[in-house]
Amino acid sequence: MAITKDIVGKKLDRFDFTVxxxxxxxxxxxxxxKNPIYFDVEEAKKAGYSDVPAPPTFPTxxxxxxxxxxxxxxxxxxxxxSKILHLKxxxxxxxxxxxxxxxxxxxxxxxxxxxxxxxxxRTTIYDEKDDPxxxxxxxxxxxxx
Amino acid sequence: MAKIQFDKxxxxxxxxxxxxxxxxxxxxxxxAGASGDFNPIHNDPDFAKKAGLDGTxxxxxxxxxxxxxxxxxWADQKDIAxxxxxxxxxxxxxxxxxxxxTIKKKFEKDGKKTVTVLVEAKNEAGEVKAGGDLVVNxx
Numbered sequence: 001m002a003i004t005k006d007i008v009g010k011k012l013d014r015f016d017f018t019v020x021x022x023x024x025x026x027x028x029x030x031x032x033x034k035n036p037i038y039f040d041v042e043e044a045k046k047a048g049y050s051d052v053p054a055p056p057t058f059p060t061x062x063x064x065x066x067x068x069x070x071x072x073x074x075x076x077x078x079x080x081x082s083k084i085l086h087l088k089x090x091x092x093x094x095x096x097x098x099x100x101x102x103x104x105x106x107x108x109x110x111x112x113x114x115x116x117x118x119x120x121x122r123t124t125i126y127d128e129k130d131d132p133x134x135x136x137x138x139x140x141x142x143x144x145x
Numbered sequence: 146m147a148k149i150q151f152d153k154x155x156x157x158x159x160x161x162x163x164x165x166x167x168x169x170x171x172x173x174x175x176x177a178g179a180s181g182d183f184n185p186i187h188n189d190p191d192f193a194k195k196a197g198l199d200g201t202x203x204x205x206x207x208x209x210x211x212x213x214x215x216x217x218x219w220a221d222q223k224d225i226a227x228x229x230x231x232x233x234x235x236x237x238x239x240x241x242x243x244x245x246x247t248i249k250k251k252f253e254k255d256g257k258k259t260v261t262v263l264v265e266a267k268n269e270a271g272e273v274k275a276g277g278d279l280v281v282n283x284x
Contacts, residue, residue, distance in 0.1 A: 023179075030179035031210040032166070035217065047146065048223065056213040056228050060206045064181030071184075081184065082196040086205035090229030090277075096222065137229075143197075 003078060003117050003142070012073055012106040012121075017066035019099045024054050027061055054097040059136050060089070062104055062125060070106075070121075077108075079119065079142060087118060088139035095133045102127055109137065117142040146221040151251065151258040151283040160246035160262065163215045167241045168203050176207045203236035208266050208275045215244040215264060220281045230264070230277030242266045242274065249278070258283040 021041075028038045033055055036043035044052045054061075063070065075081060102125050109122035120139040124132050173187050182204055185192035193201045209230050216228055236242065243266075250261040260283045265276040 027179045030175045031214065033214055053222055056216060056222065056225060057206060057210045060180050086232050088231045089206065089209055092227050093225055
C-alpha cells in the first residue's frame with residue numbers, strides 16, 4: 001500500500017512519561033556512556049546541572065517506552081514494519097531534559113512517496129509547565145522488495 | 146566541562162576521535178531493552194533474514210548514541226542546541242566504528258556565538274554509517 005501526503009498533519013495521541021534516574025542510568029550503561037554526571041546527582045551538580053541530565057539521544061526512550069503504540073500506528077498507516085529503516089533523527093534542544101514528568105505530542109510532518117517512501121514524525125516534549133524541552137524529527141525509509 | 150571558546154576553534158579542526166568496541170548481539174539486546182525499540186530486525190536473526198537482511202542490524206539510534214558520546218565528550222551538554230544525523234548505511238554485527246568530528250562552521254549573530262561540527266560514525270573501511278551536525282553555543 002502506498003503512503004500518501006494525506007496523512008501529513010495527522011496527530012498521534014498525546015502521552016505522558018516520567019523520566020527516571022534509573023532509566024537514564026540503564027540507557028547510559030547500554031550505550032557505554034560512563035560520565036558520572038549521568039549517574040550521580042552530586043557529580044551532576046558539581047558540573048552545573050540541577051539533577052542528572054538525560055544524554056542527547058535519550059528522547060528516543062521517551063518515544064518508544066512512552067508510546068509503544070507507534071508500531072500499531074505505523075501498521076495502520078500501511079507501513080510494513082519489516083521494511084522500515086531509520087533515515088534521519090534530529091533533536092533541537094531548548095532545555096536540559098531532567099528526571100521528572102514530561103508529556104509528548106507527535107504528528108506526521110512530511111511524507112515523500114513514489115520511488116522511495118519516507119515518512120517523518122515530529123515530536124515535541126514538554127515539561128509540566130507546558131514549556132517545550134526539545135523537539136525531535138524522525139524520518140523512516142520504507143525499503144522496496 | 147568548559148564552554149567552547151569561539152576564538153579557539155578553527156574551521157577544519159578535528160575533535161579527538163572515539164573508538165567504539167565491535168558491535169555484538171548482546172549490545173543490541175541491551176540497547177533494545179534500554180531504549181524500548183524492540184523492532185525484531187535488531188534482535189531476532191531469523192526475522193531479520195526473512196526480512197531480506199543478512200542478519201540482525203544495529204539500531205540506527207545505537208550508532209547515533211555513540212556519536213552523541215563524542216558530542217558530550219567535547220562540549221558541555223548544556224551548550225548543545227542541535228544534534229541530528231542521517232543514517233547512510235546499515236551497521237552489522239562485528240563492525241567496529243570510529244566516531245569523528247570536524248569543525249564545519251563558526252557563526253556569530255546578535256552577539257550569539259555558534260559552532261557547527263560535522264560528526265560521523267565510520268567503519269574500518271571508512272564507510273560512513275551516520276553523519277550529521279552538532280550545533281553548540283560558544284562563548
